[in-house]
Amino acid sequence: MELFIGKGGVGKTTLACATALAYARSGQRVLLASLDQAHSLGDALGFRFRREAGAVPAVASVQTGLDVIEVDSLALLEDRFRQVLMMAAGAGEDLGIDVSALDPAELTGLPGVQELLALLEITQFTKDARWDVVVVDCPPSADMLRIITAPDTLLGYLERVWPAHTRALGGFDGGLKRAMLAIAVEQIVDAVTAARDLIADRTRTSARLVTAAEQVAVAESARVRSAAALLGLRLDAVLVNKVLPEMPSPEVSPGEVPHPAIQWYFNRRGEQLDVVTALRKRMRGVSVQVVGHAGAEPVGLSSLSALSYAVDASGNWVGSGPVLMLGTDADGVLPVAAGPVVRLESGAGVHSVFAMRMHLPVVDPSTLQLGRVEDDLIVGADGVRRRLRLAPVLRRCTVDAAELDGDQLVIRFRPDPQVWPQ
Missing domain, CATH: 2.60.40.790 (Immunoglobulin-like)
Structure with a gap:
């Protein structure tokens, strides 16, 4: 699984689409999923998702080897709530809780519920043999980091409120009501644990941070790297998007002043390269890759496919490898232990x-x-x-x-x- 994170307006969705298309072109079966509730994936692909009121969106195929889905966390919440109502109605015994008195809309106010459901949905996709790679267009950085912490938070609460050994005993001597509740909680624990383990599995999950060539990006990227390290998420690369391409120096006659537009171009490119240099110094051990400015925003499969040729079979942007540093391996990456x-x-x-x-x-x-x-x-x-x-x-x-x-x-x-x- 590959996570594309970054704040809005940096072209995160565009680069996720281009990478997914590159994987598909190399012969891999790819699922491109959006967790961002702004849902710009369809806009970027020029693809209209079929939606039915009250139904969970389904996976759609856009071309050979590439399937897409926009995960609707609110629709997921309503669907799962209906399943709980059906289970309660079929229990045949008063559980002491009137679940039907609640409404799905009330549950949206509970912190992390929608995000956790979306993460569980992505975890299920990774288990599906139909796909070799799952590329995820994530919400803005701060929201995504909060989603990553949700499994540990929930598991910690459950363990303190109703520890595993107590749940096991309750399943044997607490009657039918308590046994059913214990089984339901255990199923939740198993699903949430699987999501947590997937995020922390450095052999299966990685992240790419998409940013802009702006000075504020240096400190922000460093903070995201710190958070990723603390949460156990493998940060593979920082993609600096929309860097102006190199241009030949203009021929200027003696005493002639270059056109202001030319001066602006070279000054702006110089500023962007300074940011890239600063990022490579600050993000020691992480590959900082440059993505050239594509002119007009690539929209639609044709434009995104053209952009995807700048991505190799491993998801790296061609010609933008990291600056090798003392103590790194041949790819410029420092060996980092998977955990404490x-x-x-x-x-x-x-x-x-x-x-x-x-x-x-x-x-x-x-x-x-x-x-x-x-x-x-x-x-x-x-x-x-x-x-x-x-x-x-x-x-x-x-x-x-x-x-x-x-x-x-x-x-x-x-x-x-x-x-x-x-």
Whole structure:
């Protein structure tokens, strides 16, 4: 699965379409899905989706090897709610809850419900053997990062309110009502866990951040990278869109002043290249790729297909590879551990010192926050927070110190003598 994220107006949908078309041309079966409720996918493709009132949109084929869908989270919510009503009506026993008294419109006010349903829908698409690649046109960056945190948030709440071992016991000795509720909750947990694991699986899911060649993009891209690292999302590339192409220097006679339009063009291109250079320095280890300005906005399959020839079979934009840096591999990418790594630094027994390292390129160190709740570590940075389950050896330890070592967060633990095995 490949996620295209970025704020509005940077051509995110256009580049997602071009990449999907490039994959399809290489012989892969592709599903191009939109999670952005603005739904500009059909506009970009010049394709009109068939919609029926109250029905969940279906997958449509636009050409050989390429299917598309605009995921309507509100329609999903209403559809799933109808299924709950049918299940409650068929239970044959009073469950003590009048589900029919609710209306789907009331549920839209619950934070994250629609977004979580849309993410679960995408997870199901990735399990479908019809497609080799799922390309997702995501909502704006801040909204998408919130969607990514939704599974962990819900699972954390469920575990505290009704832990797994309690649900299991309730299924055996709590009567039919409690057993049915336990089964329903367990199904929700399984689906949400699958969505969370898919996002964190660096072998199956990656993200590409689409941005513009503007100075504000440098800091914004760095913050998105920090959030992606904290949330366990693999950020493959930053695509700098609509960079003016190189032009030959104009021939100017001695004493002649170039036309103002020519001066503007060369000055603007110079500013854009400065942004690209700054991004490559700031986004160390992430491929920063340049997408040339295509003139008029590409709309329709013909224009997007022409643009797609700038994309290779791996989804990279041709001729825009990263600047190689010390310590990177042949592709200019730093090797990054998939998750936190725990090692014994020194000592033995109760005198041991364990170090947990995780990749976290924090933009503003003053925003770094650490906390602990039972066996979980709470890490926050740059406006994003994540709850991490500690490795078993660290659950009997207390935090001794923490520091930022370049792009690494290092937390040291010492055994708690009261609970450490003697």
